[in-house]
Amino acid sequence: METATLEAGEPEADEPRPPSRHERLRSAAAARGIPLPTILTTCGVVVAIYLAGKLAYRMRDVLLMIGVAGFVAVILNPMVIYVQRHVRRRGWAVAVVIGWATLVFIGLAVLFGYPLLNGLTHLSARLPTYVRDAADGQGLIGHLSAASTSRSG
Numbered sequence: 001m002e003t004a005t006l007e008a009g010e011p012e013a014d015e016p017r018p019p020s021r022h023e024r025l026r027s028a029a030a031a032r033g034i035p036l037p038t039i040l041t042t043c044g045v046v047v048a049i050y051l052a053g054k055l056a057y058r059m060r061d062v063l064l065m066i067g068v069a070g071f072v073a074v075i076l077n078p079m080v081i082y083v084q085r086h087v088r089r090r091g092w093a094v095a096v097v098i099g100w101a102t103l104v105f106i107g108l109a110v111l112f113g114y115p116l117l118n119g120l121t122h123l124s125a126r127l128p129t130y131v132r133d134a135a136d137g138q139g140l141i142g143h144l145s146a147a148s149t150s151r152s153g
Helices: 021-032 036-058 060-087 090-136 139-152
Strands: none
Touching (some): 021 036, 036 060
16 A cells, blocks of 8 residues: 655646646637747748848858859869869869969959059049149030030029
8 A cells, every 4th residue: 555645835646737828828829810830930030031141241251252262163173174184183283273373363463454553643643634624624624514514504
């Protein structure tokens, strides 16, 4: 014969426990016809998308560099494969192609950069003269300025 002693404050095994706050909330929403799980899931998805966007915005420079690196790798891969036929090691083929691509990039920068720099230097040296001529109504810009003010006035 077993004797069961219950301490004060312990519920009996057959006694139902009161519903928790979460259970009461779910049952009240269901009674009113509110799709609470759908609303909570939608809010969770919106918060997750917002946080992913914030993370992507914070990492935009890194993601941009990864994108450019991937683009360059896709463009240069056929050349690496071609060089690899002659060198036999992919690491050396990549080094050769990177060196060649760097030289081509520097050559293009010099080829296009020098005339651009020369033109900007010339413009900055002549800018005060252009402004003075425009104010006096002389030169191409001065004639255009005088013609536009005579039409509007």
